[in-house]
Amino acid sequence: MCLTVRCGGDAPHGTVNRVIDTAQPPETHDLPPAPLPLPRGGTGARRGPLALLRRSPVRDRLGRRLLATFVVAALAVPVTGAARPEAVPAPVPPPLPPLRAATTASLAERYAATRGAVEAAMRTAAAAGHRWRAAMLRAMAGPTRHFLSFDGRDGGRAAEVFGDLAAADRIAVIVPGSGTGLDTYGLLRGGSMRLQRALGPRGAVVAWLGYRTPSTVSLQAMTPGRADEAVPALRAFVRDLARLRPAARISLVCHSYGGVVCGRAAPGLDVADIVLCGSPGAGVDDAAAMRTRAAVWAARGTGDWVGHLPHAALRLPFGTIGLGEDPVDPRFGARIFAAGDGGHSDYLKAGSPALANIARIVSGHAPAEVSRVS
Known part of the structure; x- marks a missing residue:
């Protein structure tokens, strides 16, 4: 899913949804992100940011925009330090010649070339001890x-x-x-x-x-x-x-x-x-x-x-x-x-x-x- 604040463009990205047709940890993609605490401070009962949005008396369009932006910012603060999985090493794929026609023969040639790139990435992942990625790539390198x-x-x-x-x-x-x-x-x-x-x-x-x-x-x-x-x-x-x-x-x-x-x-x-x-x-x-x-x-x-x-x-x-x-x-x-x-x-x-x-x-x-x- 997604909402988004851009931070370092070089940060590796994480993964959370599941793999269909493959054994994997329990599903999380269909669930909303776990509730995050609001910053401490203030008095009175603390309500979730979505409840604030729904109950706000602000009706005009600009007000709704500003309130929604405030909620986004409140959600963003606690996740800045979220852990991210390490990047899995992979080789630079060889350059592919332009695909000049979508014929059966030309496509078969392209598919064979990319299969070689998948296999190379699989070997690199396995050598680095990333068994899950290696298994996924092994399936991707299949002849079909x-x-x-x-x-x-x-x-x-x-x-x-x-x-x-x-x-x-x-x-x-x-x-x-x-x-x-x-x-x-x-x-x-x-x-x-x-x-x-x-x-x-x-x-x-x-x-x-x-x-x-x-x-x-x-x-x-x-x-x-x-x-x-x-x-x-x-x-x-x-x-x-x-x-x-x-x-x-x-x-x-x-x-x-x-x-x-x-x-x-x-x-x-x-x-x-x-x-x-x-x-x-x-x-x-x-x-x-x-x-x-x-x-x-x-x-x-x-x-x-x-x-x-x-x-x-x-x-x-x-x-x-x-x-x-x-x-x-x-x-x-x-x-x-x-x-x-x-x-x-x-x-x-x-x-x-x-x-x-x-x-x-x-x-x-x-x-x-x-x-x-x-």
Whole structure:
């Protein structure tokens, strides 16, 4: 998920959500961050920051923005010293020649080259004693896995293809949110596989882990800084994909903090749809500010804890605090579709109304049902 204040750009990022289809510690991604203590001082009963937001008598728009920003700042202070996992060493991947055509033969050559990079990273992780990362990379190096790009450094970057990209006429690019990395990649992979199955044989999905995601509970998750760092890479990837498959319909499916990435990158993206799922904001004031010809969609499950977060942004001389307006607020201007009663990680869950509606949108159809989110 995500809210965000940018601190040192060189800080390694952490991981907290689980790996689907792989044994791992208990789920934390669907739970809101644990309550954090407010600074000591003052008199009277202490109330949580969200309760303050809900009970505030301030009604005007500016007042709500300032109060939400205060809550964000109060939450940010206690986590500045949060422990982060050590970076796992990985070799510099060899340069890849430009992919000049999305043919079966050329894609097979690219997949073989990236498999070699995954295997090299696996050996390095194993030699350094990082058994969990080595096991994850061993699975990624399997003969049925297809990566357009891979870099094991700094938490990992990857673009994995599900389906036949050479024959696809509809392509979904999934942009994940905070806490996503090679150690927690199973959640992204599982959702990508389910969406591809829902799209059918003429559909392909690319899981785009192309940026350094912030930790779920971190200062970076409270500002658009990491999203801004991701913008050039996402624009370049979509541009190359459109060049390779000019007749295909390309859509972005942006989960959680990934919605901030898509919102900030939107003016430079030639896509049919931008779908914001469980996003705490899009890094902009409204859909019009995204300056895109794409249809902007938004959804949030009734069980998603993101709905309880403050939605605002305060622009300061050193940067922006907060992630902007709520994408499912009618004032934002997105097209709202039903996501059911799922939690924060359930938008691509098998059998969910969210998955069915996202597949329809990516295929160029209207969602089966719309929703009014309070």
